[in-house]
Every structure is written in C-alpha cells, then in structure tokens.
Amino acid sequence: AQSVTQPDIHITVSEGASLELRCNYSYGATPYLFWYVQSPGQGLQLLLKYFSGDTLVQGIKGFEAEFKRSQSSFNLRKPSVHWSDAAEYFCAVGDPFKTIFGAGTRLFVKA
Amino acid sequence: GAGVSQTPSNKVTEKGKYVELRCDPISGHTALYWYRQSLGQGPEFLIYFQGTGAADDSGLPNDRFFAVRPEGSVSTLKIQRTERGDSAVYLCASSLEFGANVLTFGAGSRLTVL
Numbered sequence: 001a002q003s004v005t006q007p008d009i010h011i012t013v014s015e016g017a018s019l020e021l022r023c024n025y026s027y028g029a030t031p032y033l034f035w036y037v038q039s040p041g042q043g044l045q046l047l048l049k050y051f052s053g054d055t056l057v058q059g060i061k062g063f064e065a066e067f068k069r070s071q072s073s074f075n076l077r078k079p080s081v082h083w084s085d086a087a088e089y090f091c092a093v094g095d096p097f098k099t100i101f102g103a104g105t106r107l108f109v110k111a
Numbered sequence: 112g113a114g115v116s117q118t119p120s121n122k123v124t125e126k127g128k129y130v131e132l133r134c135d136p137i138s139g140h141t142a143l144y145w146y147r148q149s150l151g152q153g154p155e156f157l158i159y160f161q162g163t164g165a166a167d168d169s170g171l172p173n174d175r176f177f178a179v180r181p182e183g184s185v186s187t188l189k190i191q192r193t194e195r196g197d198s199a200v201y202l203c204a205s206s207l208e209f210g211a212n213v214l215t216f217g218a219g220s221r222l223t224v225l
Contacts, residue, residue: 004153032212043115044154044202044216090153096212098167101146101153 002027004093004102012108013081021076021105023091033074034092034099035065044090050074061085083109113137115217117203123223124193132188132220136205143186144214145178146202154202160186193224 003026013019025031035047048059055067065076074091086109091102116135124130136143142161146154156170160180168178175193180186190197200221204214 006153036216041218043218044204044214046213046215049213092153094212098156098159099144099212099214100156103151103153 002031002093002100004091004100006089006091006102006105008105009103010106010108012110014110015083016080019076019078019081019085019107021089021091021107023074023076023102024072025074025091025093026072027093029095030069031093032095032099033065033067034094035059035063035074035076036090036092036101037061037087038090038104039087047076047089081107081109083111085109115203115205115215117201117217117220119220120218121221121223123225125225126193126195128193128224130190130193130222132190132201132222134186134188134203134205134217136184136186136203137207137215138184140205140207140215141183142206143180144204144206145186145188146204148200148202148219150199157188190222193222195224198222198224 005024007022033050036044038044047063048057050057050067058064063078088104088106090104092099118133144159145157148154158168158178162183175191177189200219202219204216
C-alpha cells in the first residue's frame with residue numbers, strides 16, 4: 001500500500017538559514033511525488049512535482065527537491081529561508097489518479 | 112471560475128444532523144477530488160470523480176458519507192447522521208485532466224459537529 005512518512009512534526013530554523021524537510025514513501029512502482037504548502041487560512045498550494053527524468057526538481061518560491069530511489073526519499077530543500085516560508089508542508093505520493101499525503105511538517109521561522 | 116470554490120466555509124451542526132458541502136471546480140477541469148483533513152493531520156483521500164462518475168470512492172469512511180457530481184462540474188459531499196468524529200476540514204480539489212494528477216485545492220469547508 002502507498003504511504004508517506006514525514007518524520008519531523010515540526011522544525012524551527014532561523015531566517016536566512018538553510019532548510020531540509022524529510023519525506024520517505026512506500027510505493028510499488030515509480031511514484032509521482034509532490035510537495036504542497038499550506039499557510040494559515042490558505043488552501044494547499046503545489047510547490048513542486050516529480051514524475052520522471054531529472055531527479056532534482058525545482059519549484060516555486062526557491063524550493064527544490066531530490067528524488068532518491070535507493071532511499072525512497074523525496075526531501076525538500078531551500079538554501080535561505082524567509083519569514084514568509086512559515087507554514088505547514090506536505091509531501092505526497094501517487095499515481096496519475098490518486099494522491100496520498102503525509103501528516104505534514106510545520107515550519108517555524110525565527111528572526 | 113478562477114479557482115476552486117467551496118461552500119460553506121464554516122458549518123456548525125449538531126450530532127445526528129445531515130450536512131451538505133459544495134465544491135465548484137475550476138471551469139473545464141474534468142477530475143474532482145474530496146479530501147478530509149483532521150487537526151494536525153495531512154489530507155485524507157475520500158473520493159474522486161472523472162466526469163459524473165465516481166472513479167474511486169474507497170476513502171469514504173462509511174455509508175453515512177456520499178458524494179455526487181451529476182453534471183460533471185459541481186460536486187456535493189453529503190454526510191448523514193453526523194457524529195462528533197466527522198469534525199474536520201473537507202477539502203475539494205480539481206485537475207485539468209484525469210490522470211494529470213496536479214491538484215488545485217479550494218480553501219476548504221470546516222465542519223464542526225457539536
């Protein structure tokens with residue numbers, strides 16, 4: 001069965017510091033992988049997606065993620081965090097028809 | 112419309128009552144999805160539609176939950192005999208093509224069952 005694990009419930013980073021959010025998945029074939037962000041009072045917004053090809057994918061707002069098949073991971077990174085990045089981040093896995101989400105990692109940014 | 116619209120944004124009801132939550136997807140999007148998000152959790156898949164038909168309803172928790180999309184556009188999620196455990200944010204998403212799997216979400220309908 002498909003599943004997504006986000007090991008960190010919450011993470012705090014200083015503004016300007018780098019960020020890495022972890023995501024591990026379980027899937028029987030090559031998955032479609034996603035990162036979504038949810039800000040307070042806002043709907044879920046797609047940051048980036050991986051379907052095939054280059055394993056390093058670029059997204060919006062300066063985010064990137066790397067697909068590592070051997071580790072079943074799809075970690076999200078950003079070189080320099082801004083205070084506006086404080087939000088909940090969800091990793092998701094799926095096939096073309098159905099997407100399963102992880103429990104999320106809440107990011108806090110301190111000045 | 113420009114985005115996925117969900118109404119009501121908030122619904123408070125009493126245990127045992129019936130509720131309907133509406134989703135108006137982006138114009139032209141053929142695929143429509145319902146998710147439920149409980150506090151501190153990620154979105155949990157409920158059901159998705161391709162056109163008018165439910166392609167996969169395996170996520171509906173029990174037979175109190177039902178969803179329709181009669182004309183292939185607007186969808187209604189219906190919950191009978193609500194229970195306190197049904198309290199959550201119900202999210203709707205749509206996708207341009209069935210199988211494209213890039214979801215555009217609405218802001219959600221927060222349901223509180225007293």
